[in-house]
Structure formats: structure tokens, C-alpha cells
Amino acid sequence: MTQRIPSGVPILTAEAMRAAEQACFVAGVAQDELMERAGAAVAREALRFAKGRAVLVLAGPGNNGGDAYVVARLLAERGLDVTVAALGGERKGAAETMRQRWDGPTVALQDAEPRAVLVDGLFGTGMSRTLSDDVRELLHYLVKHSEFSIAIDLPSGVGTDDGADLGAAHMDVTVALGALKPGHVLGAGLIASGHVIYADIGIPCASDCHSIAQPEQAAPARDSHKYSRGLVLVVEGAMPGASRLAARSALHGGAGYVMLAGANQPDRGPDALVFRKAANADSLATLLEDERIAALVIGPGLGRDAESRARMEAALDSEHPLVLDGDALTMLGEAAAERLYRRKAATVLTPHAGEFSRMFSGDGGKLSVTREAARRSGAVIVHKGPDTVIAWPDGRAVVAANGSRWLSTAGTGDVLAGLCGARLAVGGMDAIAGAIWLHGRAAQLAGPAFAADDLIAQVPVALGECR
Numbered sequence: 005m006t007q008r009i010p011s012g013v014p015i016l017t018a019e020a021m022r023a024a025e026q027a028c029f030v031a032g033v034a035q036d037e038l039m040e041r042a043g044a045a046v047a048r049e050a051l052r053f054a055k056g057r058a059v060l061v062l063a064g065p066g067n068n069g070g071d072a073y074v075v076a077r078l079l080a081e082r083g084l085d086v087t088v089a090a091l092g093g094e095r096k097g098a099a100e101t102m103r104q105r106w107d108g109p110t111v112a113l114q115d116a117e118p119r120a121v122l123v124d125g126l127f128g129t130g131m132s133r134t135l136s137d138d139v140r141e142l143l144h145y146l147v148k149h150s151e152f153s154i155a156i157d158l159p160s161g162v163g164t165d166d167g168a169d170l171g172a173a174h175m176d177v178t179v180a181l182g183a184l185k186p187g188h189v190l191g192a193g194l195i196a197s198g199h200v201i202y203a204d205i206g207i208p209c210a211s212d213c214h215s216i217a218q219p220e221q222a223a224p225a226r227d228s229h230k231y232s233r234g235l236v237l238v239v240e241g242a243m244p245g246a247s248r249l250a251a252r253s254a255l256h257g258g259a260g261y262v263m264l265a266g267a268n269q270p271d272r273g274p275d276a277l278v279f280r281k282a283a284n285a286d287s288l289a290t291l292l293e294d295e296r297i298a299a300l301v302i303g304p305g306l307g308r309d310a311e312s313r314a315r316m317e318a319a320l321d322s323e324h325p326l327v328l329d330g331d332a333l334t335m336l337g338e339a340a341a342e343r344l345y346r347r348k349a350a351t352v353l354t355p356h357a358g359e360f361s362r363m364f365s366g367d368g369g370k371l372s373v374t375r376e377a378a379r380r381s382g383a384v385i386v387h388k389g390p391d392t393v394i395a396w397p398d399g400r401a402v403v404a405a406n407g408s409r410w411l412s413t414a415g416t417g418d419v420l421a422g423l424c425g426a427r428l429a430v431g432g433m434d435a436i437a438g439a440i441w442l443h444g445r446a447a448q449l450a451g452p453a454f455a456a457d458d459l460i461a462q463v464p465v466a467l468g469e470c471r
């Protein structure tokens with residue numbers, strides 16, 4: 005099963021989820037009712053996948069366990085052979101009500117035997133510490149010896165707000181209740197969650213953070229011309245292949261005109277790419293006086309010597325919207341936030357984890373450190389990886405976790421930098437999530453073992469899928 009994360013769904017921390025739930029209670033929804041809805045949503049999916057097989061439901065001590073008892077009851081009502089393995093005895097509130105509504109077979113967790121289908125209702129958003137060794141070992145044993153596993157809300161052993169590994173086993177399916185949590189889309193949590201299904205259980209969940217969604221990308225206006233479509237200038241450096249990938253990617257990402265500024269005319273196409281000679285930083289600075297430039301891309305294959313640094317400074321000093329990648333990020337280093345905050349035009353940074361940590365410190369998980377870095381630098385930050393976090397300076401964030409794992413090949417980051425340049429030129433800072441979506445979708449279309457060059461060929465196909 006290929007992993008899927010539902011698109012355009014709000015992502016809430018444990019605290020925000022609790023607040024949303026409280027607001028629901030204040031509005032008159034009873035806790036029992038909400039738990040029944042949660043259990044019904046999970047039971048619906050479990051029934052679909054169980055195909056009549058025997059089910060073991062793990063019920064923890066809190067509300068996740070309360071949901072588990074509802075799932076057990078509903079599956080048994082549909083004729084399945086269900087056993088509950090319970091951790092702890094009497095519960096509180098709605099969870100205790102649901103325990104009492106279950107009158108089927110129940111064993112203590114330590115006595116549980118594996119069954120074909122495993123429903124994990126041990127812990128959800130209340131996970132506050134690492135699983136104890138005995139619980140972790142049992143959970144892993146029961147999951148390993150099941151044929152299909154499904155988690156209620158979150159896999160037990162995933163840090164809700166940071167996706168940290170607190171002892172989680174890998175689930176086939178996770179049903180996210182009410183909203184996604186950062187733990188579904190980040191780090192070990194992304195891997196442990198498997199295929200994520202979103203269940204709307206009627207809790208209004210507003211958030212400034214969402215999972216990535218297909219962007220709306222209108223065709224050029226009837227009266228558009230190459231400059232209105234956006235002129236992207238890509239700065240070449242020590243490794244010209246990287247900047248050529250970025251430039252070709254900008255061309256196919258919808259820019260109207262792409263210039264490559266470097267020392268030597270490339271000896272091969274595409275011919276649509278316009279070469280401008282910029283033998284040194286001074287001649288680059290002169291080129292940058294062109295007011296038609298809508299976005300500048302610098303960093304892929306740039307190099308890190310004094311000359312490269314001078315080129316980067318020329319780009320930073322310009323008032324063009326700017327995408328900084330690769331070596332430019334490394335050269336910025338710890339001075340990044342302060343230096344970038346002074347820029348007047350939009351700035352986009354596309355660091356992988358190593359480049360990010362050379363520029364920004366802090367802890368609290370990938371989502372929160374990226375948001376904090378965007379706020380401090382006034383730049384849009386695309387913190388790359390299987391769990392790419394895009395954060396804007398105003399606090400908004402988008403997480404892209406559907407990219408193909410085949411993207412882990414050299415040069416795909418250069419392609420992304422070029423796409424960011426194109427989307428920045430065409431739609432400004434708000435259009436950056438569209439670049440990450442196009443990149444991820446192009447990778448899916450390219451299939452297995454593609455080279456970065458092949459990815460570019462799929463970008464127009466991905467673009468064609470957008471309205």
C-alpha cells in the first residue's frame with residue numbers, strides 16, 4: 005500500500021485539539037456523543053479492511069481507550085469475532101461509560117494473543133512519555149503477528165506534536181480524528197502512521213497549519229506575454245549542472261522567460277534558455293539592475309569561495325524576490341535570520357535538514373522550529389525531506405508528506421529551487437506551496453528510479469492537472 009496523507013486538512017497540536025473539543029462541549033455536544041462518533045468513524049474503516057477476520061482491540065487507560073471500546077462494540081454488532089485487551093481497570097468519564105457498554109470478551113493487555121486484525125486504542129493525543137518496555141514489546145509483538153493493523157487517532161508511541169518515536173509500531177492505517185496532528189506527518193510518526201484516513205467527527209477545527217493541497221494554477225491570461233509571465237534569473241556557479249537543472253525546471257514550471265547568468269555559454273540546450281555572461285560578481289550586479297526580473301534563484305552548485313560569496317551578496321542586495329538554496333544557505337549560516345530580515349523583497353529558503361541546522365537552532369520538532377525560523381528571518385522556509393514543512397513569516401504553515409521516496413536522488417533539490425523561482429515569479433510568496441506540490445506530483449508521475457532531469461519532464465503534466 006502506498007502511503008497517503010489526506011490533502012488540505014487542518015493540523016492541530018494536542019493542546020489545540022483539546023481546546024477545539026472543549027468548544028464543542030460548551031456548544032452542547034456531550035462527550036459520550038463525540039466518543040461514539042469517533043468510534044463509529046474508526047469502526048467503519050476497520051470493518052472495510054477486516055473482511056470478516058477476527059479482531060483484537062487494544063484499549064488504553066484514557067479517551068483513546070474509550071474510543072477503542074466503541075470500536076469493539078460496533079464491530080461485534082456487525083458480526084465480527086472481537087476481543088478487547090485492556091490496559092488498566094476503571095476509567096473516567098465517557099471512557100468508563102464506553103467500557104461498561106462493552107459486554108464481550110476482555111483480557112488484560114499482558115495476556116493478549118495476536119489476532120488477524122489489530123485495532124490500536126492504547127494512546128492517542130494524551131501520549132506524554134515513552135512507552136514502558138513491557139507495553140512497547142507487547143504492542144510490537146501483537147502488530148507483527150497481525151495481518152492488518154489500524155490505529156485510533158494516532159499510532160500509540162508517537163509524539164503528537166513532533167512525530168517523535170516514543171516506542172511506536174508501524175500501522176497499516178491510522179484514522180485521524182477531527183484533524184491531523186503533527187505526529188501524522190512528521191518524522192517517525194509519518195512512518196508509523198501508514199495510510200492516514202481523515203475522519204471529520206464534527207469538531208470545528210480552525211488552524212493556520214494544513215497538509216498540502218493541489219493548488220489552483222490558472223493558465224496564463226489571454227493577454228499575457230513573456231515578461232508578464234515572470235522572468236526568472238538563475239545564477240550559475242562552480243557546478244553548472246545544478247543551476248542548469250534549476251533553470252530548466254523554472255522554464256517548465258511556468259515562468260515566461262528564464263535567464264542563466266554564468267561564466268561560459270552552455271554547450272547544450274534547451275535553446276529557450278537565455279544565457280547572459282556574468283564572469284564575476286560585479287557583472288552579475290549589473291545584470292541584476294534589470295527591473296524585469298521577477299525572481300532570482302541562487303545557490304544550486306554555487307560554490308563557497310570568496311567569488312561565490314560575492315555573487316550571493318549581490319543577490320541579497322538586489323530588491324528582487326529571491327530563492328536561496330544549497331551553498332548559499334551554507335554560506336549564510338548562523339547570520340541568516342538577521343541578514344534576511346533586512347531584505348525588502350520576498351525571500352524563500354529551501355534547506356534540507358543539514359542546511360537548516362547550520363542557519364537556525366531551537367528545539368520542539370520540525371514544524372515549530374521551521375515556523376520560528378520563518379518568523380525570525382521574515383522569509384518563507386521550505387524545510388525539505390519526506391516531511392517537508394513550508395512556513396511563512398506570518399505564522400502559516402503547510403506540511404507536504406506525500407512526495408515519492410524516489411525523490412531521494414541527487415539534483416531533485418535543484419529542480420525544486422527552480423520551481424520555487426517560477427512560482428515566486430508568477431504568484432509571489434503565497435504560491436510557494438504550489439511549487440512543492442508540483443515537485444511531489446511530478447515525482448509520482450515519474451515513477452521509480454528517475455533522474456532529476458526526468459522529473460522536470462513531468463512538471464508540465466502535473467501543472468496540467470491543476471485548474
Ligand SMILES: NC(=O)C1=CN([C@@H]2O[C@H](COP(=O)(O)OP(=O)(O)OC[C@H]3O[C@@H](n4cnc5c(N)ncnc54)[C@H](O)[C@@H]3O)[C@@H](O)[C@H]2O)[C@@H](O)CC1
Pocket residue numbers: 021022024025038039042064065066067068069070071126127128129130131132133134135136156157158181182207
Ligand atoms: N480531542 C478530541 O477532540 C477527541 C478525542 N478523542 C480521543 O481521546 C484521545 C485523547 O484522550 P486522552 O487525553 O484521554 O489521552 P490518551 O487516551 O491518549 O491517554 C491518556 C492516558 O494515558 C496516560 N499515558 C500517557 N502516556 C503514557 C505512557 N507512555 N505510558 C502509560 N500511560 C501513559 C495518561 O497519563 C492518561 O491516563 C484522542 O487521541 C482520541 O482518541 C475522541 O474520543 C473524540 C474527540
Ligand SMILES: Nc1ncnc2c1ncn2[C@@H]1O[C@H](COP(=O)(O)OP(=O)(O)O)[C@@H](O)[C@H]1O
Pocket residue numbers: 330356388389390391392407408409410411412413414415416417418419420
Ligand atoms: N525519502 C524522501 N521522500 C520524499 N521526498 C524526499 C525524500 N528524500 C528527499 N526528498 C526530497 O528530495 C529533494 C532533495 O533535495 P536536496 O536534499 O537539496 O538534494 P540535491 O541537493 O541533491 O538536489 C527535496 O525536495 C526533498 O524534500
Ligand SMILES: [K+]
Pocket residue numbers: 068124125126127128155156157158159160
Ligand atoms: K492509538
